Amino acid sequence: MGMHAKRNLNSVIFHVGACLLGLLMIYPLVWLLASSFKSNATMFHNTYSLIPEEWDIATNFKSGFEGIGGVKFITFFINSTIVTIVGMVGCVGTSLLAAYAFSRLDFKFSNFWFGCVMMTMMIPAQVMVVPQYIILKKVGLIDTRAALVLPWFFGGAFFIFLMVQFFRGIPKELDEAAAIDGCNKFQILFKILVPIVRPSIITSSIFAFYWIWQDFFQPLIFMNSTRKFTIPLALNMYLDPNSYNNYGGLFAMSVISVLPIIIFFIIFQRYLVDGIAMDGIKG
Amino acid sequence: MKLYKDNKVAYVLLAPWLIGFFGMWLIPMFISIYYSFTDFNLLNTPSFIGLANYMRAFTQDKMFYQAMKVTFSYVLILVPLRLAFALFVAMLLNKKHKCLGLYRTLYYVPSIIGGSIAVSVVWKQIFGNKGVVMSILEVFGIHQKMSLVGNPKTALWVIVLMGVWQFGSSMLIFLSALKQIPGSLYESAKVDGANGWVTFSRITIPMLTPTIFFNLILQIINGFRVFTESYVITDGGPLDSTLSYVLYLYRRAFNYFDMGYSCALAWILVAVIAVFTVVLFKTQNNWVYYETGGDE
Numbered sequence: 290m291g292m293h294a295k296r297n298l299n300s301v302i303f304h305v306g307a308c309l310l311g312l313l314m315i316y317p318l319v320w321l322l323a324s325s326f327k328s329n330a331t332m333f334h335n336t337y338s339l340i341p342e343e344w345d346i347a348t349n350f351k352s353g354f355e356g357i358g359g360v361k362f363i364t365f366f367i368n369s370t371i372v373t374i375v376g377m378v379g380c381v382g383t384s385l386l387a388a389y390a391f392s393r394l395d396f397k398f399s400n401f402w403f404g405c406v407m408m409t410m411m412i413p414a415q416v417m418v419v420p421q422y423i424i425l426k427k428v429g430l431i432d433t434r435a436a437l438v439l440p441w442f443f444g445g446a447f448f449i450f451l452m453v454q455f456f457r458g459i460p461k462e463l464d465e466a467a468a469i470d471g472c473n474k475f476q477i478l479f480k481i482l483v484p485i486v487r488p489s490i491i492t493s494s495i496f497a498f499y500w501i502w503q504d505f506f507q508p509l510i511f512m513n514s515t516r517k518f519t520i521p522l523a524l525n526m527y528l529d530p531n532s533y534n535n536y537g538g539l540f541a542m543s544v545i546s547v548l549p550i551i552i553f554f555i556i557f558q559r560y561l562v563d564g565i566a567m568d569g570i571k572g
Numbered sequence: 573m574k575l576y577k578d579n580k581v582a583y584v585l586l587a588p589w590l591i592g593f594f595g596m597w598l599i600p601m602f603i604s605i606y607y608s609f610t611d612f613n614l615l616n617t618p619s620f621i622g623l624a625n626y627m628r629a630f631t632q633d634k635m636f637y638q639a640m641k642v643t644f645s646y647v648l649i650l651v652p653l654r655l656a657f658a659l660f661v662a663m664l665l666n667k668k669h670k671c672l673g674l675y676r677t678l679y680y681v682p683s684i685i686g687g688s689i690a691v692s693v694v695w696k697q698i699f700g701n702k703g704v705v706m707s708i709l710e711v712f713g714i715h716q717k718m719s720l721v722g723n724p725k726t727a728l729w730v731i732v733l734m735g736v737w738q739f740g741s742s743m744l745i746f747l748s749a750l751k752q753i754p755g756s757l758y759e760s761a762k763v764d765g766a767n768g769w770v771t772f773s774r775i776t777i778p779m780l781t782p783t784i785f786f787n788l789i790l791q792i793i794n795g796f797r798v799f800t801e802s803y804v805i806t807d808g809g810p811l812d813s814t815l816s817y818v819l820y821l822y823r824r825a826f827n828y829f830d831m832g833y834s835c836a837l838a839w840i841l842v843a844v845i846a847v848f849t850v851v852l853f854k855t856q857n858n859w860v861y862y863e864t865g866g867d868e
Binding site for chain 1: 595597687694698703737796825831845
């Protein structure tokens with residue numbers, strides 16, 4: 290047996306192991322999809338199976354979309370979509386402005402404020418939730434969609450950090466040349482720099498999309514009326530056996546809830562994997 | 573005197589962040605510190621009760637200790653497991669093989685959807701009654717009375733497993749760090765006749781320590797705020813065996829409206845995280861190797 294055969298054997302072992310791990314990683318998701326196809330009567334026969342004993346796609350998805358508490362699922366979907374898109378644009382936009390200021394402009398206390406940005410990253414948001422709730426209640430924003438969107442409009446520490454890293458990689462001579470040509474700071478940012486840092490803007494947008502779309506803690510605390518619920522809150526209601534006893538519907542809507550994430554992931558994979566490799570705060 | 577030539581523009585650009593910092597962080601922070609010294613319950617006018625809330629947590633509240641115990645176990649089991657696994661897989665993927673991109677993607681997918689309720693729903697059904705695990709055991713003729721989620725001894729492990737399953741983002745960070753280790757180091761080790769273990773423990777690990785350190789801090793901070801999993805999968809049960817600290821804080825605040833007390837609980841959590849972070853930073857000199865740093 291030569292070197293060549295040994296290398297081939299190693300390669301086979303690697304691929305078998307890697308595929309097995311891959312299957313294990315992906316199994317829960319495939320299982321969810323398969324379960325959303327199973328009829329409620331056979332749902333818990335050989336639960337592990339990925340092949341439905343009795344197919345019932347139509348009933349599951351139809352009953353899932355019927356909704357809960359007199360509210361159709363599409364309402365939750367629309368709520369989530371509005372909150373996510375508005376929050377995402379607000380968050381990435383304000384973070385971009387702050388990141389530009391921190392990395393390119395010369396101003397008083399800039400290091401101090403940047404330290405504050407980093408500090409907000411270290412303190413868990415849950416600590417702030419009680420006083421935030423009280424403030425939002427005082428200004429009458431509890432149980433409004435604004436309460437879900439507003440916190441994202443002040444820039445996020447993670448995004449500011451990510452974009453500052455990107456800005457620092459661009460030579461300052463570009464700014465200076467543009468300034469000589471008569472551009473003001475805003476024109477420098479939007480005409481010269483934004484096209485260059487586009488990858489970091491895309492990466493930030495995707496992460497913002499994921500976090501807002503999946504956010505559970507804030508909506509749970511800030512919202513009361515079912516018709517204003519986002520998808521995570523709705524699914525949580527579906528889970529309550531006292532008010533909803535339809536696993537087919539629950540699984541079908543769970544599939545719908547992760548679908549946008551998976552689609553986004555497939556389209557923007559490259560940006561994500563590179564983004565996390567660069568800063569990798571969270572995933 | 574130093575001139576700050578961009579003061580005006582900079583503060584205009586920073587305005588949204590500054591408003592948020594004051595409105596959503598700084599002011600709430602002070603409010604929260606203040607409430608933690610009061611008996612505020614959302615309806616009354618808060619009156620100052622000194623350290624009573626903090627005393628209550630440490631001397632009278634058994635649930636506080638239970639929540640602490642659960643959260644510490646969770647963090648101390650999950651973080652090393654997840655990082656070790658992430659490093660192991662990253663090392664395997666750092667060789668020349670076909671389809672590496674595909675494997676990397678497969679392993680990363682759970683990390684991006686991990687926070688969603690749908691995944692907690694799946695976990696609950698896989699490890700719950702009549703779930704996947706029980707049905708597989710049935711195939712082998714093993715009939716369990718209690719599911720892994722229903723058993724107080726194993727419930728926390730189910731939640732830990734969900735965290736390990738999401739090792740993908742740590743793996744990506746390790747992978748990019750591994751790629752930055754200069755190949756010349758390995759070549760000279762080979763010339764010196766070093767075996768696999770020596771190379772791993774003397775080159776790979778030391779070169780990775782900054783990344784491990786960075787990961788460790790982030791994962792610990794993240795671990796202490798575990799909420800969704802224990803809220804959705806087990807609701808803190810059975811027998812409070814998965815009652816995470818944030819879940820307990822949430823219940824105190826929004827089921828009992830014990831706002832003053834829950835603010836105190838929040839600050840105790842901040843103190844715990846701060847202690848962990850400071851201790852880790854202090855030990856840094858003993859084990860973290862920075863190429864451009866001192867002589868260590």
